[in-house]
Amino acid sequence: xxxxxxxxxxxxxxxxxxxxxxxxxxxxxxxxxxxxxxxxxxxxxxxxxxxxxxxxxxxxxxxxxxxxxxxxxxxxxxxxxxxxxxxxxxxxxxxxxxxxxxxxxxxxxxxxxxxxxxxxxxxxxxxxxxxxxxxxxxxxxxxxxxxxxxxxxxxxxxxxxxxxxxxxxxxxxxxxxxxxxxxxxxxxxxxxxxxxxxxxxxxxxxxxxxxxxxxxxxxxxxxxxxxxxxxxxxxxxxxxxxxxxxxxxxxxxxxxxxxxxxxxxxxxxxxxxxxxxxxxxxxxxxxxxxxxxxxxxxxxxxxxxxx
Amino acid sequence: xxxxxxxxxxxxxxxxxxxxxxxxxxxxxxxxxxxxxxxxxxxxxxxxxxxxxxxxxxxxxxxxxxxxxxxxxxxxxxxxxxxxxxxxxxxxxxxxxxxxxxxxxxxxxxxxxxxxxxxxxxxxxxxxxxxxxxxxxxxxxxxxxxxxxxxxxxxxxxxxxxxxxxxxxxxxxxxxxxxxxxxxxxxxxxxxxxxxxxxxxxxxxxxxxxxxxxxxxxxxxxxxxxxxxxxxxxxxxxxxxxxxxxxxxxxxxxxxxxxxxxxxxxxxxxxxxxxxxxxxxxxxxxxxxxxxxxxxxxxxxxxxxxxxxxxxxxxxxxxxxxxxxxxxxxxxxxxxxxxxxxxxxxxxxxxxxxxxxxxxxxxxxxxxxxxxxxxxxxxxxxxxxxxxxxxxxxxxxxxxxxxxxxxxxxxxxxxxxxxxxxxxxxxxxxxxxxxxxxxxxxxxxxxxxxxxxxxxxxxxxxxxxxxxxxxxxxxxxxxxxxxxxxxxxxxxxxxxxxxxxxxxxxxxxxxxxxxxxxxxxxxxxxxxxxxxxxxxxxxxxxxxxxxxxxxxxxxxxxxxxxxxxxxxxxxxxxxxxxxxxxxxxxxxxxxxxxxxxxxxxxxxxxxxxxxxxxxxxxxxxxxxxxxxxxxxxxxxxxxxxxxxxxxxxxxx
Numbered sequence: 001x002x003x004x005x006x007x008x009x010x011x012x013x014x015x016x017x018x019x020x021x022x023x024x025x026x027x028x029x030x031x032x033x034x035x036x037x038x039x040x041x042x043x044x045x046x047x048x049x050x051x052x053x054x055x056x057x058x059x060x061x062x063x064x065x066x067x068x069x070x071x072x073x074x075x076x077x078x079x080x081x082x083x084x085x086x087x088x089x090x091x092x093x094x095x096x097x098x099x100x101x102x103x104x105x106x107x108x109x110x111x112x113x114x115x116x117x118x119x120x121x122x123x124x125x126x127x128x129x130x131x132x133x134x135x136x137x138x139x140x141x142x143x144x145x146x147x148x149x150x151x152x153x154x155x156x157x158x159x160x161x162x163x164x165x166x167x168x169x170x171x172x173x174x175x176x177x178x179x180x181x182x183x184x185x186x187x188x189x190x191x192x193x194x195x196x197x198x199x200x201x202x203x204x205x206x207x208x209x210x211x212x213x214x215x216x217x218x219x220x221x222x223x224x225x226x227x228x229x230x231x232x233x234x235x236x237x238x239x240x241x242x243x244x245x246x247x248x249x250x251x252x253x254x255x256x257x258x259x260x261x262x263x264x265x266x267x268x269x270x271x272x273x274x275x276x277x278x279x280x281x282x283x284x285x286x287x288x289x290x291x292x293x294x295x296x297x298x299x300x301x302x303x304x305x306x307x
Numbered sequence: 308x309x310x311x312x313x314x315x316x317x318x319x320x321x322x323x324x325x326x327x328x329x330x331x332x333x334x335x336x337x338x339x340x341x342x343x344x345x346x347x348x349x350x351x352x353x354x355x356x357x358x359x360x361x362x363x364x365x366x367x368x369x370x371x372x373x374x375x376x377x378x379x380x381x382x383x384x385x386x387x388x389x390x391x392x393x394x395x396x397x398x399x400x401x402x403x404x405x406x407x408x409x410x411x412x413x414x415x416x417x418x419x420x421x422x423x424x425x426x427x428x429x430x431x432x433x434x435x436x437x438x439x440x441x442x443x444x445x446x447x448x449x450x451x452x453x454x455x456x457x458x459x460x461x462x463x464x465x466x467x468x469x470x471x472x473x474x475x476x477x478x479x480x481x482x483x484x485x486x487x488x489x490x491x492x493x494x495x496x497x498x499x500x501x502x503x504x505x506x507x508x509x510x511x512x513x514x515x516x517x518x519x520x521x522x523x524x525x526x527x528x529x530x531x532x533x534x535x536x537x538x539x540x541x542x543x544x545x546x547x548x549x550x551x552x553x554x555x556x557x558x559x560x561x562x563x564x565x566x567x568x569x570x571x572x573x574x575x576x577x578x579x580x581x582x583x584x585x586x587x588x589x590x591x592x593x594x595x596x597x598x599x600x601x602x603x604x605x606x607x608x609x610x611x612x613x614x615x616x617x618x619x620x621x622x623x624x625x626x627x628x629x630x631x632x633x634x635x636x637x638x639x640x641x642x643x644x645x646x647x648x649x650x651x652x653x654x655x656x657x658x659x660x661x662x663x664x665x666x667x668x669x670x671x672x673x674x675x676x677x678x679x680x681x682x683x684x685x686x687x688x689x690x691x692x693x694x695x696x697x698x699x700x701x702x703x704x705x706x707x708x709x710x711x712x713x714x715x716x717x718x719x720x721x722x723x724x725x726x727x728x729x730x731x732x733x734x735x736x737x738x739x740x741x742x743x744x745x746x747x748x749x750x751x752x753x754x755x756x757x758x759x760x761x762x763x764x765x766x767x768x769x770x771x772x773x774x775x776x777x778x779x780x781x782x783x784x785x786x787x788x789x790x791x792x793x794x795x796x797x798x799x800x801x802x803x804x805x806x807x808x809x810x811x812x813x814x815x816x817x818x819x820x821x822x823x824x825x826x827x828x829x830x831x832x833x834x835x836x837x838x839x840x841x842x843x844x845x846x847x848x849x850x851x852x853x854x855x856x857x858x859x860x861x862x863x864x865x866x867x868x869x870x871x872x873x874x875x876x877x878x879x880x881x882x883x884x885x886x887x888x889x890x891x892x893x894x895x896x897x898x899x900x901x902x903x904x905x906x907x908x909x910x911x912x913x914x915x916x917x918x919x920x921x922x923x924x925x926x927x928x929x930x931x932x933x934x935x936x937x938x939x940x941x942x943x944x945x946x947x948x949x950x951x952x953x954x955x956x957x958x959x
Contacts, residue, residue: 020571055600080318196407
């Protein structure tokens with residue numbers, strides 16, 4: 001105790017509180033599970049997870065490999081970033097391919113011009129979890145992203161088939177996390193549950209976390225599809241009436257190229273992105289084709305074992 | 308790290324921000340909301356999100372569309388927050404949902420708890436992390452049993468701030484009479500509960516009255532708006548910054564020369580160099596360093612995730628607890644607790660559950676169910692089991708000890724969950740009252756908690772004017788503060804400063820000093836062990852009389868024997884005896900020697916002097932340790948006043 005009055009600096013800033021909470025969760029995972037892994041999507045949330053994992057176990061190394069489920073529809077920059085991050089942190093990188101699941105007949109590719117491999121990732125992910133005997137997959141999902149996620153737990157139980165039952169979740173009280181499970185069951189753990197998009201950006205700038213260049217404004221050939229701007233790509237054949245043009249854009253999320261929309265932007269720094277985010281009137285996931293399919297789209301995918 | 312020139316083009320380094328930015332450094336408030344099915348809770352949250360511009364256009368469009376499809380007009384704000392499909396179909400919220408919004412003043416996390424069948428379980432869950440609770444009351448319906456239930460659970464979970472939002476004022480013509488009646492009825496009910504801060508706000512979530520801006524329809528209401536209250540309520544003072552508790556979470560050992568204990572400070576503060584104990588076992592060491600990824604820290608505070616290294620090689624692992632040498636928790640295998648049952652399968656006394664407490668897991672069974680609380684009437688009912696949504700007082704027997712504090716003073720070391728050993732599901736949530744005592748132990752301690760002890764055969768008539776009435780008139784609770792420590796440690800000085808502070812804020816106080824009583828009442832007693840014992844017995848009885856008269860009684864006595872102090876403690880109800888160890892090294896006391904006693908002992912003119920020629924038994928588990936060799940008497944007096952405030956003593 002200092003000789004100063006009690007109440008001065010003991011109240012921590014929101015970022016300090018969120019960081020301490022996420023670090024606590026990371027350590028709970030390491031203590032309660034045998035073979036945990038970080039689900040690495042290449043997006044800023046999973047990059048933030050890796051940063052938090054480093055901080056949680058410093059001066060040691062964090063005890064999780066990075067697992068990337070590759071749809072094959074990648075931005076080249078995202079892969080460059082992934083490999084660089086794995087190398088610079090010394091983390092083990094495990095990649096499993098949706099293409100392999102398709103070739104093995106475990107997943108059937110959607111057809112048509114709006115086909116996406118997004119839902120096929122579920123198969124590859126669940127196969128990887130059972131192949132690698134992963135008992136806990138750490139994900140970067142946040143509760144503010146989407147309505148169905150607002151009720152997600154930090155420690156989210158999945159049955160032996162990888163399914164989530166929203167009506168029968170374990171109550172989660174105080175900061176006590178119950179990671180007990182039967183054989184073949186696993187957990188998804190979300191250390192960023194209480195973070196908002198703004199918190200993540202503010203934390204990135206506070207900590208100086210490197211990101212894929214895709215997040216910053218850059219010129220790119222894009223075309224308009226519905227309300228979204230999509231990147232020109234061999235995986236996205238143009239429909240009648242669509243044409244590409246060069247625009248200055250950036251991405252708010254980084255995922256499968258076929259369902260990640262860009263926004264027009266001149267934000268070249270994190271500070272500029274933060275100002276833009278503060279003024280933006282559309283959610284991050286508003287740029288994702290997969291969520292727009294039905295009002296309950298996310299919930300349906302989650303029940304089946306989506307990230 | 309790779310340098311910038313070798314970076315692949317897909318990687319962008321980000322410079323850590325150096326300039327201070329108030330938006331990166333905001334305060335965070337976690338609050339819960341509870342309401343019955345039609346109280347308009349979802350609408351209120353929707354209104355807060357909408358009016359603070361926390362809703363994005365695509366969300367709004369989706370809701371406008373959904374509103375239309377349901378054949379309604381306008382924007383149904385409730386649709387923003389009712390997440391799951393089942394809820395949308397049944398129009399009912401069924402699980403705790405978390406929402407986020409921010410204003411330029413604060414960030415907020417809402418635990419939105421539903422108001423129907425599974426509701427106690429959900430309300431308890433949402434309340435467990437909240438610092439403030441909003442209880443919704445429908446102005447048309449008045450105070451329903453459900454609104455009372457919310458208040459009870461909020462007080463049970465010790466949420467320090469409660470806001471009763473009297474909603475739908477638009478449907479009662481914004482009538483002040485309606486509001487006043489609800490306010491009065493709820494205030495009367497809340498007097499039975501332990502709520503530190505209770506306020507009322509009349510509002511209309513649908514129309515936006517008094518949510519974000521003052522209502523032109525209720526000019527008679529001069530209080531704050533809901534949002535203004537949320538932005539300004541002082542929640543910093545509610546944490547326990549006194550009792551250092553560090554549950555070891557994970558051991559970090561990157562190489563032979565580094566062995567660090569990772570964890571989150573549960574309460575209190577710690578600095579490098581301080582003497583610590585490691586439980587179980589009580590092995591002693593000092594803090595060598597407090598490590599973080601950003602470098603060594605000079606202090607760690609409640610809530611911080613850090614890595615602790617110790618001076619000595621001590622075999623320590625997950626589930627152990629590092630505490631200050633002079634301030635240790637209770638180590639117990641029998642626990643007295645309030646338990647909320649959260650599973651369809653009722654509590655089964657024959658099952659060995661798994662009890663999770665901080666980072667420790669032990670087997671435990673429920674050895675006794677004292678009673679169940681009817682959450683609507685607050686009456687106690689006899690029962691032999693607890694079913695879903697029941698709350699009861701139980702005794703648990705544990706296979707190994709846990710290191711606990713009462714939930715009332717420590718939300719982290721005072722809480723636990725029970726897990727079913729076969730299904731692995733969390734079935735119960737517990738709030739610890741303390742170590743469980745047998746009936747024999749209770750009798751030996753003269754009754755213990757008066758409200759619940761089994762009546763002894765002696766009929767006690769009670770005081771003519773009950774203490775509770777005196778406390779209500781005084782505006783604060785009665786309590787006994789027992790200062791123990793060596794002669795010259797500063798007991799009298801600290802107590803005198805504290806008494807003056809309390810007196811000046813209007814408290815009824817009495818200071819009982821060793822020397823003073825030895826001049827009169829105890830003038831016949833010497834300093835032999837038997838006389839010392841009798842001295843303390845009389846003092847205990849005197850302090851109890853002042854206590855029953857409604858005073859905050861400050862007692863300053865060397866009181867070297869543990870048994871004697873415990874006997875005084877047993878005269879008073881639970882939570883009304885604060886043992887304060889005024890801890891000062893003998894050398895420092897000898898140096899100060901305000902009464903010249905040490906000098907006289909050295910000359911041989913005094914035979915019995917505590918600490919020199921007769922023993923001093925240090926308190927094992929004092930409520931407060933005052934390091935008078937480090938802190939000034941004034942600082943300690945302030946700390947004690949803060950503590951009394953936090954314990955709710957300074958309120959009636």
